[in-house]
Amino acid sequence: MVHKVKCVNCGNEGASLMVSGKLLCPRCSRNEVLHRVRKNMSKTGINLRKQSIIIAYPEFYKEVGELLSSMMTKLCLQCDLNIKNIITENYNRINLTIRSLILRLNQEEEKIVVLPFTADFFEAYLIYSSSELENSYLSLFSLVNRVGDKLFLLPLYNTPLTEMMGFSELTGELKTGDEVFDAIFLWLHDSFKDNEVFHTFPPSIQVISSRFSRCKMCGALIKDGEYCKLCSKEISPGH
Numbered sequence: 067m068v069h070k071v072k073c074v075n076c077g078n079e080g081a082s083l084m085v086s087g088k089l090l091c092p093r094c095s096r097n098e099v100l101h102r103v104r105k106n107m108s109k110t111g112i113n114l115r116k117q118s119i120i121i122a123y124p125e126f127y128k129e130v131g132e133l134l135s136s137m138m139t140k141l142c143l144q145c146d147l148n149i150k151n152i153i154t155e156n157y158n159r160i161n162l163t164i165r166s167l168i169l170r171l172n173q174e175e176e177k178i179v180v181l182p183f184t185a186d187f188f189e190a191y192l193i194y195s196s197s198e199l200e201n202s203y204l205s206l207f208s209l210v211n212r213v214g215d216k217l218f219l220l221p222l223y224n225t226p227l228t229e230m231m232g233f234s235e236l237t238g239e240l241k242t243g244d245e246v247f248d249a250i251f252l253w254l255h256d257s258f259k260d261n262e263v264f265h266t267f268p269p270s271i272q273v274i275s276s277r278f279s280r281c282k283m284c285g286a287l288i289k290d291g292e293y294c295k296l297c298s299k300e301i302s303p304g305h
């Protein structure tokens with residue numbers, strides 16, 4: 067019976083979540099995720115003291131975005147961190163949703179933007195984008211990314227939602243509004259109950275995106291030139 071299983075960390079009964087390969091109780095699993103976020107943030111080398119940051123996400127990532135806001139505050143209570151949340155619309159194409167999120171941030175003065183994208187999102191997105199890597203935002207898969215004058219930080223890029231289910235505010239669902247993406251996301255979670263799959267695939271994304279350049283305006287992968295298809299259309303004279 068599941069509730070009799072002991073947490074390998076604290077020894078209490080009720081271990082139900084596999085996080086970092088360890089079977090943990092909900093409380094320890096939350097600590098483990100928070101610990102990973104803290105470690106990632108310190109790897110970025112950014113001093114959060116009196117810093118103004120943006121946490122930006124499309125509607126469909128609202129639950130995780132809000133949780134990430136509270137995590138960022140907890141990371142450094144003395145930092146007096148100033149957090150602004152920017153939420154953008156979902157479109158029925160995931161690439162449009164991400165692009166409009168990134169371009170929306172041009173209106174903001176803050177240079178540091180924290181994004182809530184998780185490892186399982188990127189795995190689904192890799193499968194989704196495999197027939198057209200160009201113009202995709204696989205370029206975002208990394209702890210730190212620069213697009214234009216913004217520095218994007220993704221402290222959850224190596225954590226799937228399935229490892230975060232110890233947070234009762236999360237349902238674990240993502241409904242992006244892109245039917246194809248949503249079907250792939252569901253299929254992945256139904257087919258692979260083992261969280262390890264979400265830790266083993268990521269290096270391939272970085273290898274793939276290293277073969278491409280990035281659009282100077284929105285950061286999408288491009289083969290050559292300076293801008294992606296959509297951005298070059300928008301900045302061409304006569305538009």
Ligand SMILES: [Zn+2]
Pocket residue numbers: 073074075076077078090091092093094095
């Ligand atoms: Zn525990």
Ligand SMILES: [Zn+2]
Pocket residue numbers: 281282283284285286293294295296297298
């Ligand atoms: Zn672009």
